[in-house]
Amino acid sequence: MPGKYIKIVTFLSLIVIVAIQGSWLAHTYRLIETELLQVGNRLFPQAVVDEAKTRLDRLSDTQGEDITLSFSTNFDYQREIDQTLFEYLTILANDYADSVYHSSISLPLADSIFTVRLAQEGYQAQVKCQLVDSLGAPLQEEDASAWHHPFKTLRTNPVYLNREHTQAVRATILNPYWIAFRQMGVLLVATALLLVFVAGCIVYQVRIIIRQNRIARLRQDFTYAMIHDMKTPITTISMTGHTLESGLLDRNPELKKQYFAILHEESAHLLGLSEKILTIAKLEQSRLKLAQEPVSLPTLFDELTQKYRVQTDKEVTLETHCPDSLLVTADAEYLKEALGNLIDNSLKYSDERVTIRLSAEEQNRHILIRVWDNGWGIPLKQQKHIFEKFDRGGLEYKKEKKVSGFGLGLNFVYKVITAMGGSVSVNSIEGKFSEFTLTLPAPNKKL
Template identity: 70%
Template structure:
């Protein structure tokens, strides 16, 4: 399964999860909204009745007694009577209050009473009341609420104030969204955390799958490259050994010596490859032990220059500049191998004429050892990953002839130098140059 296909499946899975959770939240919101409306429709008539009673309580004592004689029994039975009687009681109460007190219903008072009822039910509502006619058109409303509403609202069922049903009062809840969100606050937080957690787990698992697929491909490529690269020296050793065993070289001492040199060179190549793989494995398991020696860096540069000048068939020019005054304490064998890997890469990824500069300087208690070349360079998109195991510079197919290798050289350099307490950086422009810099701390010679 390709990485692109896995990412597509992951993206669709996350969308499905979000859609399911969203549908669940929408249904929950609608349920809370329905409960709010049902509660409001149940409480609002009582609020209208209480408002009428409040107006009547402002009358004289004689009027109160008369009212009590007429309506006290009804008040005691408000919760037991059916809805029609309840509605008729509200109409009678309001008409009586209007005729006695010579005033209409107090919308602000109805607002306050209804708001308190909702608070007791656990709803912090912003609302107002308005008078409407039989068609639902507003006859009277509070001034600040006149005009259009800027957000979704809920309206209670109308409570009629006269027998003709020509005038009614209705409550308008202005913030049903916020009421529902308050009720759902814990649920919303839990949902968000759940989605984030699930999304994180899925993305993490996808990364692991993609990484495992990439590692599997790298292992296959590594196995193929290793077998391909080892096949030549093994074949050469086998042929040379067979030739020497046949005795054909006994009469040609010079040619026999050359054959032995070939055996030694190819054997050394296989041994170095094995040592490099073994070293990386030990470094990953923290089992590699370094010795601390005083390194003569100019001498080390000279040895490497002499080695690769003889070894390479390319027209290579070496330049060196070593400007350090403090003693360099490090494992000379591994440091030399690391620099050797960098020079070997410079020769591999270059044309027939190549300039290589070896330099070293000391700044702020740190040694800077650089290997610069004017070879093919490294593509920008590859530079962040070139120190990973089995990764190569991306130009191994630049020329007609494939550049052999396993992608272990720079990984070896990075692991060895970091294990010594240093670091490795790379700077390159494709088609112009590459420069690798090893940094090592200045250490006391007695350490």
């Protein structure tokens, strides 16, 4: 499956998981909210009766009367006593307070008692009581803003205070969300951790799948490129060997010598490719030991320029900028091979006229070696992948150009330079230039 569809399926799967978990949490919240409302409707009538009893006790003490009200409100009126009888008890207590003491319900006292009742049940709630008429319109309230709370509130059933049912009191629980969240605290944390863990596992698996698909595709491309690229030298070697074996060139020593030169060149080409693949494998397994010795960069640059001026058929301008006697700590042969790969890429990924500039300088006890060319350049999105094995960034946008190679050159450069204790970086603008910078230790730097 293409990487784009894998990402889409993964994204949809995460959405489904989040939706299922969210639906479950929402259902759990509604259950807690329903339970809280049921507890509130059960406890609030008791709180109203407690308020009347407390108010009457205070009034009798103030008036110097010896009146003792001894009835219990610690019962569940929905189970132990008929609701009508309980409402009658509430109305009786309030009518008595009103007729004898001209005292009506104290909303702050009702708030306090109801809050204590809820706390005894394990609900730390903020409540506000309100006096309403038979239609629910407010007659008296402590804080009007509480009834226009910006967040959701829960309202208990009204408790009537007179026989005509023209006055009732009801309570509002202002913070049901926090109550539910406190009860769901462990559940929410566990759900969040589970979602993060599942999402992380899915993303990790998708990255592995995409990487495996990419590696498989790169291997297929490598196999095709290797067969295609090796077919020509193998065919040439086979035909040249057959011609030499036939004896047809025995009478023409000069032509025979050219054929032997062709055999040597093509054999060296195949051997060099095999050694490059073997070197990369050894570096990955940390089995290759590189020499660390002073190398003269001016001498190395001269050897490279002479070699590639002869080998290329393009109109190439090779420039060198290097201080005399500048040394670098490296393995001479592998450094030469790495720089040769960069120059070879400059020749491959460019038009018929190309300028290549080799330069070196010392900065902060390190030697910076730069290989610059005015070739095709490398797209920004591909620059982070070009040092990977089998990657060939130059062919992604120049498909009409048939460029030989297996995508091992830059990976070889990266592996070799890092094995020498250095680093490799690239700076390129598509269609304008490419510049590779090799940073290596100076000769007297301790490794």
